[in-house]
Amino acid sequence: MELDYDPRKRFGAHLAALRRKRGISQERLALESGLARSYLSGVERGLRNIALVNICILAQALDMQPSELLDFRTGA
Amino acid sequence: MELDYDPRKRFGAHLAALRRKRGISQERLALESGLARSYLSGVERGLRNIALVNICILAQALDMQPSELLDFRTGA
Numbered sequence: 423m424e425l426d427y428d429p430r431k432r433f434g435a436h437l438a439a440l441r442r443k444r445g446i447s448q449e450r451l452a453l454e455s456g457l458a459r460s461y462l463s464g465v466e467r468g469l470r471n472i473a474l475v476n477i478c479i480l481a482q483a484l485d486m487q488p489s490e491l492l493d494f495r496t497g498a
Numbered sequence: 499m500e501l502d503y504d505p506r507k508r509f510g511a512h513l514a515a516l517r518r519k520r521g522i523s524q525e526r527l528a529l530e531s532g533l534a535r536s537y538l539s540g541v542e543r544g545l546r547n548i549a550l551v552n553i554c555i556l557a558q559a560l561d562m563q564p565s566e567l568l569d570f571r572t573g574a
Contacts, residue, residue, distance in 0.1 A: 423532040429554040429564070456499040473549045478505040478572065488505070488572060492565040496554065 426498040431468035436494040438466040440484060455483035502574040507544035512570040514542040516560060531559035 441451055448466070452459035457476060464470045472480075481488040517527055524542070528535035533552060540546045548556075557564040 423530065423555050423559055425551070425554055425558060429550050433550055454499065471549045471551050473547045474505050474509055474553070474568075475501070475547050477550070477568070478501055479499050481572070482501060483499055487568075488570075489565040489568040492550075492553070492563075492568050494564075496557070496564060 425496075427496060428468065429496075430465075430471055432494040432496070433472065433492070434466045434468035434470075437480065437491060440486070440491070441466075444484065446484070451480070451483055455479050501572075503572060504544065505572075506541075506547055508570040508572070509548065509568070510542045510544035510546075513556065513567060516562070516567070517542075520560060522560070527556070527559055531555050 441448070446454075448459055448462055451457075452462050455462075457479065461470065465472050477491055478488045481491050484491075517524070522530075524535055524538055527533075528538050531538075533555065537546065541548050553567055554564045557567050560567075
């Protein structure tokens with residue numbers, strides 16, 4: 423099945439917006455989540471196909487529900 | 499960062515429940531999504547750390563939003 427949008431780009435942009443809205447730097451989110459800053463940077467630039475466990479770790483670090491991190495617009 | 503729950507188990511159980519609620523067999527969801535039935539079975543049994551793109555493909559195959567597939571209970 424083909425998607426008519428790139429989930430990595432949508433997720434990355436959404437994550438960066440959520441992080442900034444909370445006034446959290448990439449460094450701090452990396453520190454709190456335990457994920458490497460370079461990995462986080464790649465996720466936010468839409469270069470990484472992040473897996474479920476890391477999505478849930480980021481959600482917990484941002485004190486959010488995992489579903490909120492996937493609350494981005496789908497479709498073209 | 500440690501999670502006090504296993505996202506793979508929560509996601510798998512949630513996906514199976516959503517699929518059954520729609521009266522869709524694993525075979526049919528595999529066919530419609532283009533994902534292998536054995537992979538899907540592993541995801542539903544909580545054995546796979548499914549990645550973002552496949553989460554979005556399954557959401558589209560179930561005619562749902564990706565965030566709905568992550569709408570499972572978090573925490574112990």
